[in-house]
Amino acid sequence: MLKSEAGPTHRQRITTILKGVVETSTIKSVYFRDEPSSRAEPGQFLMVWIPEVDEIPMSISYMCEDGSAAVSVKMVGPATNSLYFRRRNQPIGVRGPYGRGFSLTSGKRALIVSGGAGGAPLGPLSDLLAAKGREFTVVVGAPVTGELLFLDRYRANALKVGGKVIPVTEDGAYGVKGLASEVAEAELKESDYDIIYTCGPEPMIKRLLDLAEEYSVPIQASLERIMKCGIGICGSCVIDSYRVCRDGPVFDGEALREMKELNVTRRDHAGRPGPLQGRHT
Numbered sequence: 519m520l521k522s523e524a525g526p527t528h529r530q531r532i533t534t535i536l537k538g539v540v541e542t543s544t545i546k547s548v549y550f551r552d553e554p555s556s557r558a559e560p561g562q563f564l565m566v567w568i569p570e571v572d573e574i575p576m577s578i579s580y581m582c583e584d585g586s587a588a589v590s591v592k593m594v595g596p597a598t599n600s601l602y603f604r605r606r607n608q609p610i611g612v613r614g615p616y617g618r619g620f621s622l623t624s625g626k627r628a629l630i631v632s633g634g635a636g637g638a639p640l641g642p643l644s645d646l647l648a649a650k651g652r653e654f655t656v657v658v659g660a661p662v663t664g665e666l667l668f669l670d671r672y673r674a675n676a677l678k679v680g681g682k683v684i685p686v687t688e689d690g691a692y693g694v695k696g697l698a699s700e701v702a703e704a705e706l707k708e709s710d711y712d713i714i715y716t717c718g719p720e721p722m723i724k725r726l727l728d729l730a731e732e733y734s735v736p737i738q739a740s741l742e743r744i745m746k747c748g749i750g751i752c753g754s755c756v757i758d759s760y761r762v763c764r765d766g767p768v769f770d771g772e773a774l775r776e777m778k779e780l781n782v783t784r785r786d787h788a789g790r791p792g793p794l795q796g797r798h799t
């Protein structure tokens with residue numbers, strides 16, 4: 519076993535659900551007590567075992583001072599459906615925290631771009647930026663109003679540092695009508711930013727990567743791939759020469775630009791590459 523793979527984080531810890539909090543029309547945050555998760559860095563993830571169903575990767579979306587933490591789950595299949603409907607006191611297992619999270623740069627002003635349900639790791643990033651007194655703008659995109667994630671949380675954090683929050687919906691029923699990447703482009707045109715942090719659909723990440731190059735702004739993006747081991751052994755999360763679980767899930771612009779599979783292919787549960795099915799947000 520490699521030295522970096524030793525330690526208590528690899529042991530599965532059985533904990534119980536403390537509460538579920540509805541965040542949007544499709545996402546619920548599931549809280550549980552687990553000290554290592556409560557001390558994770560924004561962008562790190564857990565392998566969450568849902569008894570009798572599956573073990574799946576989930577970003578840690580809340581790290582609380584009382585030793586509890588949460589993941590924010592969107593129902594897309596058997597495991598996420600089951601976790602969504604688990605009740606208080608029911609058991610789950612967790613391993614981790616795993617992976618490289620977002621790194622705080624020395625810059626003064628960050629642009630956070632959140633696309634749909636993928637925005638789970640950006641909530642704790644905004645908590646950290648606010649705690650460090652770093653100014654930021656958050657562009658929160660979703661197809662419809664009810665799916666805008668962490669809007670109140672971003673607003674409370676932005677208030678502490680003089681930042682701003684721009685909701686964007688595709689149907690224009692709330693906030694700016696359009697795509698989060700279009701609003702991000704307008705922000706980059708108008709104001710100076712030192713870093714772009716993003717998570718969401720890959721077409722959005724690819725567009726932001728191009729914008730980062732055009733405006734000479736560093737970027738960090740969190741990627742999602744099917745994961746089984748979560749610790750760099752099985753290869754199911756491979757994207758080009760990277761393993762998303764171990765080398766990411768947060769990557770910088772240099773690594774993202776090397777990835778020919780980004781926004782092109784994604785492996786299925788059997789490891790077969792196939793076309794990426796993602797929508798722009």
Ligand SMILES: Cc1cc2nc3c(=O)[nH]c(=O)nc-3n(C[C@H](O)[C@H](O)[C@H](O)COP(=O)(O)OP(=O)(O)OC[C@H]3O[C@@H](n4cnc5c(N)ncnc54)[C@H](O)[C@@H]3O)c2cc1C
Nearest residue numbers: 563574575576577590591592595596597598638742743744
């Ligand atoms: C690092 C990381 C962090 C994640 N954080 C969250 C989170 O905070 N909240 C959340 O709701 N989900 C998160 N996910 C995605 C989540 O793990 C998958 O949606 C889940 O494993 C699907 O399992 P299922 O049994 O519900 O559905 P499945 O039937 O297994 O999958 C449903 C559909 O989603 C696709 N899919 C499954 N797993 C992934 C994956 N890992 N990446 C991309 N597409 C996938 C499948 O190809 C299929 O089309 C994260 C994934 C990764 C890799």
Ligand code: FES
Nearest residue numbers: 746748752753763
């Ligand atoms: S999930 Fe096994 S190598 Fe990444």
